Amino acid sequence: MQIQTDKNQKEIKVHGTYEFPVRVSHERLSDYERRSFMWHWHTELEWTYVLEGEIRYQVNEHVYHLKEGQGLLCNSNMLHTGHSIDEQDCHYVSITFHPRLLEGFRDSFLKEKYMKRIVENPSIPSLSLTDSEEWQMDILEMLRTVERLYHDQKHEEDYDFQIYLLLMEIWRIVCRHVQTSSDSQISAKNIERLKQILTYIHTHYQEKITLENIAAEVSICPSECCRFFKKNMRESLFDYLLNYRIEQSLALLAKGTGNITETAVQCGFSSSSYFSRVFREKMGYSPREYQKLSL
Numbered sequence: 001m002q003i004q005t006d007k008n009q010k011e012i013k014v015h016g017t018y019e020f021p022v023r024v025s026h027e028r029l030s031d032y033e034r035r036s037f038m039w040h041w042h043t044e045l046e047w048t049y050v051l052e053g054e055i056r057y058q059v060n061e062h063v064y065h066l067k068e069g070q071g072l073l074c075n076s077n078m079l080h081t082g083h084s085i086d087e088q089d090c091h092y093v094s095i096t097f098h099p100r101l102l103e104g105f106r107d108s109f110l111k112e113k114y115m116k117r118i119v120e121n122p123s124i125p126s127l128s129l130t131d132s133e134e135w136q137m138d139i140l141e142m143l144r145t146v147e148r149l150y151h152d153q154k155h156e157e158d159y160d161f162q163i164y165l166l167l168m169e170i171w172r173i174v175c176r177h178v179q180t181s182s183d184s185q186i187s188a189k190n191i192e193r194l195k196q197i198l199t200y201i202h203t204h205y206q207e208k209i210t211l212e213n214i215a216a217e218v219s220i221c222p223s224e225c226c227r228f229f230k231k232n233m234r235e236s237l238f239d240y241l242l243n244y245r246i247e248q249s250l251a252l253l254a255k256g257t258g259n260i261t262e263t264a265v266q267c268g269f270s271s272s273s274y275f276s277r278v279f280r281e282k283m284g285y286s287p288r289e290y291q292k293l294s295l
Helices: 109-119 134-151 159-177 184-204 211-217 222-233 237-255 260-266 272-283 287-294
Strands: 022-028 036-040 045-053 055-059 062-066 071-074 080-083 090-097 126-129
Touching (some): 022 134, 022 159, 045 055, 045 134, 062 126, 109 159, 184 211, 184 237, 211 222, 222 237, 237 260, 237 287, 272 287
Antiparallel strands (some): 022 090, 045 090, 055 080
């Protein structure tokens, strides 16, 4: 399994309904290929809290090591990904909801005074929650209550109303404790540039891609492009491209619709031998062995 996105890396999955734009789900890293979910973004805000295990959670350039009982808010439209730590599994709850749930009517005082300054501020990509602050512990407890209400709907006739009130109270606490920054324009530019680079890679990964191609796409020099990507993504452009190509090969191998050479070509590798070598380095076994395990 892997997160489904469009060519711009926006997640395709629907989070709730238009009438009640909330989705609460239990997730395990072991459900994803390579125990990680790929970079993506969505308009919805997302709260995550860890039930068991640990996860390396990254939002833009910010990396968090979340442990059992800890959580995180990923802001609207922010790129994020998650990886296992030492190949261990992680069981966590994801609570996503569209900002309009709390904004009320168009241009309401709630939106203008309390939502926009955080939701539309790229300098606040995320917020970690630990047991170091009482207000953070209060939010984690309320998130657990949201999860219970969502999955025990038959026992609570007004579960949706209770969830709405809890999310509103959580946001009131966030507004009281989160300070806004003045560098939002710079952050917004960085986020847009990252999305452009990722979109280019995901659109052209089957072709021969050079650093010059990518740098030209975002109108910066190759050396600056490398530095920018490494700083914000915590891995090199070359490593990201290889990882993405391997990720795309997994579904093809699992289907068993083509041989190793055809799969290598479809995923942008120059030869089947190079593909097999990289695949073994990344996965721990050969493409043929993976194919046999998947069929």
